[in-house]
Amino acid sequence: MQAEIITIGDELLIGQVVDTNSAWLGQILNKQNIKIRRINSISDDAAEIKDMLSDCLKRSELIIITGGLGPTKDDITKKTLAEYFGMGWRIDQDVLSQLETFFKQRGREMLEANKLQAELPDNCITLKNEWGTAPGMWFDVNGKVVISLPGVPHEMKNIIEFKALPLIQKKFKQPELYHKTIITINVPESLLAMNIADIEDSLPNYIKLAYLPNMNMVRLRLTGTGDHGIKEEINAIADKLINRIGENVVVDEDISLPELIFNMLAKSGQTLSVAESCSGGIISHQLTLLPGISKVFVGAVISYSNSVKHHQLGVENTLFETVGAVSEQVVVQMAKGVRERLQTDYSIAVSGIAGPSGGSDDKPVGSVVIGVCSKNEVIVKKHHFIGDRANVINRSANAAFDMLRLLILKEQ
Amino acid sequence: MQAEIITIGDELLIGQVVDTNSAWLGQILNKQNIKIRRINSISDDAAEIKDMLSDCLKRSELIIITGGLGPTKDDITKKTLAEYFGMGWRIDQDVLSQLETFFKQRGREMLEANKLQAELPDNCITLKNEWGTAPGMWFDVNGKVVISLPGVPHEMKNIIEFKALPLIQKKFKQPELYHKTIITINVPESLLAMNIADIEDSLPNYIKLAYLPNMNMVRLRLTGTGDHGIKEEINAIADKLINRIGENVVVDEDISLPELIFNMLAKSGQTLSVAESCSGGIISHQLTLLPGISKVFVGAVISYSNSVKHHQLGVENTLFETVGAVSEQVVVQMAKGVRERLQTDYSIAVSGIAGPSGGSDDKPVGSVVIGVCSKNEVIVKKHHFIGDRANVINRSANAAFDMLRLLILKEQ
Numbered sequence: 001m002q003a004e005i006i007t008i009g010d011e012l013l014i015g016q017v018v019d020t021n022s023a024w025l026g027q028i029l030n031k032q033n034i035k036i037r038r039i040n041s042i043s044d045d046a047a048e049i050k051d052m053l054s055d056c057l058k059r060s061e062l063i064i065i066t067g068g069l070g071p072t073k074d075d076i077t078k079k080t081l082a083e084y085f086g087m088g089w090r091i092d093q094d095v096l097s098q099l100e101t102f103f104k105q106r107g108r109e110m111l112e113a114n115k116l117q118a119e120l121p122d123n124c125i126t127l128k129n130e131w132g133t134a135p136g137m138w139f140d141v142n143g144k145v146v147i148s149l150p151g152v153p154h155e156m157k158n159i160i161e162f163k164a165l166p167l168i169q170k171k172f173k174q175p176e177l178y179h180k181t182i183i184t185i186n187v188p189e190s191l192l193a194m195n196i197a198d199i200e201d202s203l204p205n206y207i208k209l210a211y212l213p214n215m216n217m218v219r220l221r222l223t224g225t226g227d228h229g230i231k232e233e234i235n236a237i238a239d240k241l242i243n244r245i246g247e248n249v250v251v252d253e254d255i256s257l258p259e260l261i262f263n264m265l266a267k268s269g270q271t272l273s274v275a276e277s278c279s280g281g282i283i284s285h286q287l288t289l290l291p292g293i294s295k296v297f298v299g300a301v302i303s304y305s306n307s308v309k310h311h312q313l314g315v316e317n318t319l320f321e322t323v324g325a326v327s328e329q330v331v332v333q334m335a336k337g338v339r340e341r342l343q344t345d346y347s348i349a350v351s352g353i354a355g356p357s358g359g360s361d362d363k364p365v366g367s368v369v370i371g372v373c374s375k376n377e378v379i380v381k382k383h384h385f386i387g388d389r390a391n392v393i394n395r396s397a398n399a400a401f402d403m404l405r406l407l408i409l410k411e412q
Numbered sequence: 413m414q415a416e417i418i419t420i421g422d423e424l425l426i427g428q429v430v431d432t433n434s435a436w437l438g439q440i441l442n443k444q445n446i447k448i449r450r451i452n453s454i455s456d457d458a459a460e461i462k463d464m465l466s467d468c469l470k471r472s473e474l475i476i477i478t479g480g481l482g483p484t485k486d487d488i489t490k491k492t493l494a495e496y497f498g499m500g501w502r503i504d505q506d507v508l509s510q511l512e513t514f515f516k517q518r519g520r521e522m523l524e525a526n527k528l529q530a531e532l533p534d535n536c537i538t539l540k541n542e543w544g545t546a547p548g549m550w551f552d553v554n555g556k557v558v559i560s561l562p563g564v565p566h567e568m569k570n571i572i573e574f575k576a577l578p579l580i581q582k583k584f585k586q587p588e589l590y591h592k593t594i595i596t597i598n599v600p601e602s603l604l605a606m607n608i609a610d611i612e613d614s615l616p617n618y619i620k621l622a623y624l625p626n627m628n629m630v631r632l633r634l635t636g637t638g639d640h641g642i643k644e645e646i647n648a649i650a651d652k653l654i655n656r657i658g659e660n661v662v663v664d665e666d667i668s669l670p671e672l673i674f675n676m677l678a679k680s681g682q683t684l685s686v687a688e689s690c691s692g693g694i695i696s697h698q699l700t701l702l703p704g705i706s707k708v709f710v711g712a713v714i715s716y717s718n719s720v721k722h723h724q725l726g727v728e729n730t731l732f733e734t735v736g737a738v739s740e741q742v743v744v745q746m747a748k749g750v751r752e753r754l755q756t757d758y759s760i761a762v763s764g765i766a767g768p769s770g771g772s773d774d775k776p777v778g779s780v781v782i783g784v785c786s787k788n789e790v791i792v793k794k795h796h797f798i799g800d801r802a803n804v805i806n807r808s809a810n811a812a813f814d815m816l817r818l819l820i821l822k823e824q
Binding site (some may be wrong): 021027072074108191193212214219229278281282283285288297302303311354389 | 422425426427430432434436437439440442447449450451452453459477479483484486509510524526543545566585601602604605612622624625626630633692695699701703704705709711713716719723724767769798800802803
């Protein structure tokens with residue numbers, strides 16, 4: 001069974017908004033073993049929407065449309081769908097009273113444009129929007145299904161999870177699919193591929209191996225559909241790969257490095273603090289996106305200036321002149337300083353040159369020193385990362401989490 | 413003139429990777445006044461790639477393909493394009509020697525799979541990749557153009573900017589296009605639309621107004637193509653809109669709030685520090701993504717635990733029991749504390765409940781107190797944000813930057 005996604009909005013085509021909805025929908029449908037054939041982004045244009053919908057309905061059984069349901073004039077998806085399916089209009093009284101409550105609670109007047117959001121094509125099923133004013137719509141089309149959802153990510157996600165997904169599962173029963181992900185770090189994709197070429201070549205045709213490089217990491221994904229035993233068969237291949245790749249394997253689950261660190265430290269009841277210079281807060285930010293992280297993450301000092309490195313972390317001022325802020329000595333003092341002052345079991349410290357300026361022959365842009373520290377020791381390492389500013393910052397975070405992972409593994 | 417983007421990769425369809433390349437390409441092409449008709453994401457499948465390419469070439473003059481050029485077996489784009497265009501193969505000696513240097517510099521052995529990356533379809537123009545091993549390719553197809561690029565974002569961007577764009581500009585000359593963006597905050601899209609309905613209704617048909625809501629902000633974008641005077645005409649409409657919307661207008665440029673704060677403070681030579689609790693580092697991270705921010709941003713304390721709020725920022729311990737960490741009193745002390753200790757002109761402080769747990773009747777999830785502080789005063793405000801954890805965190809950052817903007821405006 002196949003699905004397609006249509007995301008509607010000029011803002012996507014001119015790049016003012018990154019389409020994160022499709023990736024999220026991809027994950028959700030993939031877990032249901034529903035294959036996404038294509039993701040199609042088009043403009044707020046009636047003819048274009050109708051053309052695309054016709055094409056999708058030829059290829060696929062489930063079409064999910066996001067965007068163009070807002071109360072303003074440039075939002076034409078609902079009207080276009082009603083025309084396409086030749087439907088009239090009805091007022092959904094439930095939606096109307098929900099809207100009234102929504103505006104009352106927020107102390108806002110309900111406008112005519114908002115009231116119109118309760119007007120829906122007369123043969124669609126309403127998918128209520130708990131977090132916004134535009135309801136989702138479910139259209140049954142000769143055994144196929146078209147779902148239209150608002151483009152605002154948290155509204156769309158809420159409708160899918162609680163309203164659409166139960167209906168999808170009921171309508172389209174799918175055979176078992178199994179994924180296994182192995183995350184590797186610090187080994188380039190081509191080297192990795194050569195190293196595991198014989199294992200890859202011997203895969204049966206119903207098991208697929210994909211390489212997903214991102215920064216200094218590669219995710220290997222084994223996927224198989226089949227009868228009983230596919231899980232065991234894929235796990236056995238994963239074990240072979242893990243053995244072969246060795247120390248470059250980070251984890252054999254599809255989780256992020258911050259999640260992995262969180263799990264490791266939560267399990268042992270230990271805590272973490274961070275001192276960030278060039279990484280500028282990304283390590284703290286990635287950690288604090290995880291619910292419940294306060295059990296593990298105590299806080300951080302973003303010591304962008306040397307003065308903050310000195311006053312808030314206790315780095316000796318003389319070091320800035322003798323060896324410079326991007327040095328093993330400074331990073332060791334940052335790591336020890338933040339661990340002692342914030343009273344944690346572990347700490348991370350990062351100092352480097354994210355660019356585009358600030359580099360020298362000796363320390364070019366991309367030079368980043370990272371330290372991780374426990375009560376027993378400080379491990380510090382010079383890295384040289386390739387790429388633009390955002391790249392250097394992201395790679396620094398990945399490398400720091402990985403160094404901490406190795407230190408925790410060693411000590412536990 | 414129209415363009416289309418084809419992004420290739422199973423990882424996009426199952427949502428393991430968010431397609432950020434298309435938005436970036438959208439921005440770049442939009443600046444050239446090249447309209448993107450569709451963005452199409454498809455799998456690493458030869459038949460699918462050929463079908464899509466045929467469809468795109470019927471509709472559009474320029475097709476940009478990203479992905480599927482890596483050295484591994486699941487990368488089939490190059491082979492498929494050679495088949496599609498009926499081309500043979502050649503070794504590009506420049507690419508080969510560039511690859512040799514690339515591996516030598518990194519102290520890595522060059523593998524057979526890497527050498528194959530210098531093998532290219534015999535009638536394409538090579539677009540050199542300065543940051544990776546897969547070169548881009550330019551195919552001339554009966555007056556139309558197909559460009560194939562690696563999917564790794566920084567490699568793709570580098571090839572577009574320095575290799576492809578000059579060729580695109582030469583090949584496709586475009587009439588003048590003008591955009592003007594107005595960024596608003598704290599006014600819902602529907603209210604905004606009602607407020608400016610008469611201005612919107614009176615727009616000539618060659619000027620388009622789009623609403624781009626994101627969190628607690630809405631970007632209004634006026635776009636027009638035309639002969640002389642389009643810039644002046646759009647600017648006059650923008651002035652009308654700005655007058656009407658009043659204090660909810662943040663800025664009349666398409667820049668982010670952190671960029672705006674950076675510009676304001678850099679201009680006056682003033683500095684900023686941040687104390688983040690529930691926002692967890694996102695404010696510092698968004699600031700430090702900006703090159704040159706060290707002129708303005710000195711550092712931050714991520715005071716996730718109360719102990720860090722007390723020891724690193726000087727918040728009185730008794731307050732945690734009497735009024736709680738999410739309170740105006742605590743945020744005032746955080747803002748003053750970080751400003752004094754990090755010795756800056758301004759400071760931001762944030763404390764709240766990002767969820768999903770930790771809420772109470774009194775302070776539900778989404779309750780966030782934000783303070784901004786100068787030498788003259790502290791302004792503190794309670795917010796209630798809707799959405800999931802990531803939403804609350806992002807909205808907190810937007811609101812904090814906006815409060816700081818108003819304080820700076822007031823004082824300068």
